[in-house]
Amino acid sequence: MYYRIDVSGPVPIYEQIIQQVKAAIATGALLPDDPIPSVREVAKELAINPNTVARAYRDLQKEGTIYPNRGLGLNVSQEAPEKCRTERIESFQENVDRLLADALRNRFSPETIKRVIGEALKKLPTEVTVS
Amino acid sequence: MYYRIDVSGPVPIYEQIIQQVKAAIATGALLPDDPIPSVREVAKELAINPNTVARAYRDLQKEGTIYPNRGLGLNVSQEAPEKCRTERIESFQENVDRLLADALRNRFSPETIKRVIGEALKKLPTEVTVS
Amino acid sequence: MYYRIDVSGPVPIYEQIIQQVKAAIATGALLPDDPIPSVREVAKELAINPNTVARAYRDLQKEGTIYPNRGLGLNVSQEAPEKCRTERIESFQENVDRLLADALRNRFSPETIKRVIGEALKKLPTEVTVS
Amino acid sequence: MYYRIDVSGPVPIYEQIIQQVKAAIATGALLPDDPIPSVREVAKELAINPNTVARAYRDLQKEGTIYPNRGLGLNVSQEAPEKCRTERIESFQENVDRLLADALRNRFSPETIKRVIGEALKKLPTEVTVS
């Protein structure tokens, strides 16, 4: 499993790693007790600073998404899938709310908002996805 | 005309000022050749440093949104309303696209996306607004 | 005699007034002992602050280009035409030198410099002028 | 790479830094993806305030001349060389035009203009330079 990182762009690298690990867990690509890629491996693969990967894993560990297996690396915790899934949907809802709040602050009418979003939704692919 | 600033939060103060000036121009609250509030006035009103306001105004000036009337202050430029309006709608479209792209990256199905957005849209007020 | 002022642009208004008075003197449009337009008249005509005109006249007076005629206004001094003419040509030479120095600092080759200037010179009008 | 700054003089320090970075890019001294000297380094070297350097770099970034490599510094963008080169020659042409327009406003005859410029051109060095 490898991450896709956008070094430019506003999202910090460590944040992208966190999100991608969570996405892998939420979609079942990573199951409880599965090992996640090692810090050294990821850092080398993505040509980024190992500290950055370590920070992402440290944060994941702090919130209980992964746990250390002494000398063997980091594994996905039992409660991670459930947590990632709810977290993910809540985060999306928050993003939607923030988008609409921002639109209202900019004095867009509900009609305009609905029209713009509707047009964007039409462009959505119809491939098979999860949840 | 006064600005409403959220000093905590991730958006820089100068960025908030920029956006609010543009919003005022886009909605017609500020017309071409109108003077905008002076640096010192705003700084005092919002209890922030004049440099922060000056920075916002400097950026607006470099974009051509406002122009200096030397010794007298800064005025809204002729092209500003048109520019702010198109910029605003484009920015909103980008936000929508970014939201959907993020949702797809998180493997949400189009059905889920539409459902969540649909629910959020229902909560929109129906008051009279601009555009 | 009226001045043509560019309120936007980098040159201060008082500076523009100074230059135009001097140009009028250098070209003979204003002769020694001729009165120059009054502060009030100019300020009204150009819709600018009388203080600005007063400052220009004060500077001109300081350097001896004009002199006050108690209660009657300001007149062109005897030595003004000579002074303005030499000053004008020297100022032009300085501008040329500054232009070339800047071009060299930007690593333009003498060939490029000559070519660009040559092309600009071709566009010069051939009307009858002074000096 | 170091900058040469004239702290007195009318040109703002941050403006001088901007111009020198652009000149280095235009002449190929800085290539795309090259890192530019860090804010702190430059500030120390020139004995000026880091904020002043940061301001110059911020402007360059907004123009797209440089881009941030988060946590690592600022690099020259891909489009920068092309942009700087055309910008530089256009700027020079504008300066020439402005000089001639000013000369005409001062009622210099084309002959005088050509003579003064011709004399200045003779003093140009003949060393090998770029473009």
Added chain:
DNA sequence: GTGGTCTAGACCACG
């Protein structure tokens, strides 16, 4: 009164 520039020094996020 206006904006523009600069200094000094602090704090933060990121790698």
Added chain:
DNA sequence: GTGGTCTAGACCACC
């Protein structure tokens, strides 16, 4: 180590 933001306070030119 890097840049980004903000504060505090000074000085300047211009109107």
